Amino acid sequence: MRKVMLGCFVVAVFAVPTFMQAAVTSSAILTITGTVAGSISLTVEDGAGAAGTNATITGSGSNAAATDLGTTFSKYGAAPTGWTKTLQGTTSWTLASNFGVKVEKANTASTDYTLLAHLGTDPLTIVWKTGATPFVAVADKNLTSTGAYGSTVNYTWSVVIPDGLAAPDLANTINFLATAN
Amino acid sequence: MKDCLTVVAGLGLSLLLSTPIHAERHRSVAPPIQPLTIEFVSVPEPEGALIAAGSDAWIDVRTVSQQKAWKGKAVRVRRRFGMRVHGGAASSWATATITARLDSPDGRAVIRIDGQIVSGVPVVIASHAAIGATTIHTLEIEVSDAVPEGPIAASISWEATTQ
Secondary structure (H helix, E strand, C coil): CHHHHHHHHHHHHHCCCCCCCCCCEEEEEEEEEEEECCEEEEEEEECCCCCCCECCCECCCECCCECCCCCCCCCCCCCCCCCEEEEECCCEEEEEEEEEEEEEEECCCCCCEEEEEEECCCCCCCEEEECCEECCCCCCEEEEEEECCCCEEEEEEEEEEECCCCCCCCCCCEEEEEEEC | CHHHHHHHHHHHHHHHHHCCCCCCCCCCCCCCCCCCEEEEECCCCCCCCCEEECCEEEEEEEEECCCCCCCCCEEEEEEEEEEEEECCCCCCCCEEEEEEEECCCCCCEEEEECCEECCCCCEEEEEEEECCCEEEEEEEEEEECCCCCEEEEEEEEEEEEEC
């Protein structure tokens, strides 16, 4: 009798009502398209000169940085923090400091870059320069034609102020332009 | 003989119990299966919307490139879109499981849906999506800086299964 009842149970299990709904499936496709474009990025970085020779860069690591020399600097006074001062007799004096430029690349096969720079406005008798060549507003100065991506390149910049200039205003902008080679 | 009669009676009882009370006596008819469909829905996006056509849709993320002064090693583009599973007017289903699978990877981009990487193996995007309700999902395209420039082309297969 037990076997019979077991058989009945098995039959009942397999005879599950046929109106139960089976899982239903539906499908769809989402297509994604786009274009990866190569790009490079330029940031102004803190200088890598000796201690005390690096200007305080506000916004270092970005592409819009600034440095403030303060309002009271003079030939015979203290140099602004991070700047060194050199006197050229009675004709002029120079403030010098270091800053860095870093160019990175993404999604491009370019192996190096060209870096140009020019001033925002011509500084009249004040001379801004890196190395020996002064910056000007009307033309780009070539800082390098073979810049290496991914590393900060240190530049020493200097501002030559003539003694004859009363209340020199150093406010200016240096515009950098990096181009992938 | 008695045992045979008992077996027959048992079988008859089993069949009787397994037959629905409301079913017709001589004919067991399954209700018609309502079609299940997936619909993509646009949501307001400043960078451009999804283009839907039936159960299929297209998202063009346009140009993907690093921004000025980036810090990461990859660029990510995100787009939101809606999805709705229809179960038909007479549907008795309450929820569905939605899965996504990358059909054709292009090797340039890592694709995520709601933060989950989508690969060739189906991944569950929603385990209990309410039938008829729109759910919002985020598509993320991540392109490494090391990937050469060129086109992105991928397709994701979606599947909704009733529970």
